Amino acid sequence: MSDLPPETRDWLNSVGFAVKNEAVWLEALTHGSFNSGSNAARSETADIDYQRLEFLGDRVLGLSVASWLYGAIRGQEGQLSQRLNALVSGSICARIARTIGVPDHIRLGKQAREDGGADSDNILGDVMEALIGASFLDNGYDATRTVIYRLWEKELAGDAGKAKHPKSALQEWAAGNRRAMPRYEVIDRSGPDHAARFTVKVSIHKVGEAEATASSKGAAEKLAAQAFLEQFG
Structure with missing residues (x-):
């Protein structure tokens, strides 16, 4: 029962x-x-x-x-x-x-x-x-x-699980807004090899630029893309 x-x-x-x-x-x-x-x-x-x-x-x-x-x-x-x-x-x-x-x-x-x-x-x-x-x-x-x-x-x-890597998100933003593709450039490298610091600038022609510093080039590019989106996106 x-x-x-x-x-x-x-x-x-x-x-x-x-x-x-x-x-x-x-x-x-x-x-x-x-x-x-x-x-x-x-x-x-x-x-x-x-x-x-x-x-x-x-x-x-x-x-x-x-x-x-x-x-x-x-x-x-x-x-x-x-x-x-x-x-x-x-x-x-x-x-x-x-x-x-x-x-x-x-x-x-x-x-x-x-x-x-x-x-x-x-x-x-x-x-x-x-x-x-x-x-x-x-x-x-x-x-x-x-x-x-x-x-x-x-x-x-909805958007569950759709979080994109900032570099991918920035590239999609540029394409969607008919802008040039983002350009990444290492503008500074400091510190010894085992503790290097990289500063990267990302820019989009006729939009603007943003910079970020991290312990690797890839991490600096990611942070720079995120900063660009926060400022201009």
């Missing part, structure tokens, strides 16, 4: 998670702290928590997002990995969990709830993945992927 409250079942269905086997959803919403004290004594499912489903859901989420990125972005492997890692991060999972109302339905022990467990990024992120795992078991991959794409819609369309 399942202890899944009717209001929780209604909530899951409203989010898009079709509930067939209530037990798997109850497991996804149960934190380990619930399995102690009087809570465990009252529950017929006192030996469960969401960790196994979290493990499964993490993989389903990763595959779903990776598949979307592969079809939507013409980037190299490194760019795809950077975006994937950002989009499936615990912080984004927790953000989406809050958006859909997960905190109201987590089963926590008394002390864990008093300690703010229902608003913990770690717990919310884990439960979000566990719900995905439950959906995979109860409804299959295709249905679960559809729910993920809907819940992650704003994140997929």
